[in-house]
Amino acid sequence: DTGVSQDPRHKITKRGQNVTFRCDPISEHNRLYWYRQTLGQGPEFLTYFQNEAQLEKSRLLSDRFSAERPKGSFSTLEIQRTEQGDSAMYLCASRKTGIRHRGTEAFFGQGTRLTVV
Amino acid sequence: AQSVTQPDIHITVSEGASLELRCNYSYGATPYLFWYVQSPGQGLQLLLKYFSGDTLVQGIKGFEAEFKRSQSSFNLRKPSVHWSDAAEYFCAVGYSGNTGKLIFGQGTTLQVKP
Numbered sequence: 081d082t083g084v085s086q087d088p089r090h091k092i093t094k095r096g097q098n099v100t101f102r103c104d105p106i107s108e109h110n111r112l113y114w115y116r117q118t119l120g121q122g123p124e125f126l127t128y129f130q131n132e133a134q135l136e137k138s139r140l141l142s143d144r145f146s147a148e149r150p151k152g153s154f155s156t157l158e159i160q161r162t163e164q165g166d167s168a169m170y171l172c173a174s175r176k177t178g179i180r181h182r183g184t185e186a187f188f189g190q191g192t193r194l195t196v197v
Numbered sequence: 198a199q200s201v202t203q204p205d206i207h208i209t210v211s212e213g214a215s216l217e218l219r220c221n222y223s224y225g226a227t228p229y230l231f232w233y234v235q236s237p238g239q240g241l242q243l244l245l246k247y248f249s250g251d252t253l254v255q256g257i258k259g260f261e262a263e264f265k266r267s268q269s270s271f272n273l274r275k276p277s278v279h280w281s282d283a284a285e286y287f288c289a290v291g292y293s294g295n296t297g298k299l300i301f302g303q304g305t306t307l308q309v310k311p
Contacts, residue, residue, distance in 0.1 A: 122301030188240040
């Protein structure tokens with residue numbers, strides 16, 4: 081168990097560019113979440129996957145955002161045509177689900193800090 | 198709508214003093230409740246959680262929290278704070294529908310004076 085891994089840790093991009101972040105969850109964790117955290121705020125839910133299926137998307141996830149989890153393992157979050165308001169920490173979390181794992185906590189990665197200049 | 202309120206944005210305590218961080222939630226059903234800690238530039242680490250049963254739960258690093266249904270509260274406590282406890286603390290409520298998504302409070306920044 082190596083924990084949830086996110087790459088890159090930091091990303092600086094110019095406004096209008098596209099960026100993609102990667103999350104590798106803990107192996108055998110079938111549930112994967114993306115959150116966004118702006119300065120001085122708590123994390124806000126963006127979307128989640130059950131294996132490869134994206135089951136819910138927040139209204140925060142505009143059309144410029146897309147997330148995938150193609151084989152039910154790692155996930156990517158892409159932001160197209162970045163705006164300064166996209167500057168934030170993007171956190172990934174994973175957990176196991178099932179009757180035996182009801183209510184188990186999510187484990188968070190260290191996040192990707194995005195700065196749009 | 199479900200929500201979590203952490204009334205104290207910033208708290209300063211002296212090393213060795215006791216600590217209580219407040220958390221109130223608004224949720225229609227029995228909630229799953231969590232406290233996470235975040236050091237600067239880092240992800241979130243779970244301190245403790247409540248699902249059911251004993252309303253006083255023990256966590257890591259000497260922290261405990263008490264669930265009070267009548268007050269819709271889940272306050273975090275520690276009897277003696279260490280300088281290494283300086284960080285940001287988040288209270289969160291989980292949906293009982295088992296989506297597992299969390300609603301977080303705004304966070305409380307803890308500063309520890311020597």
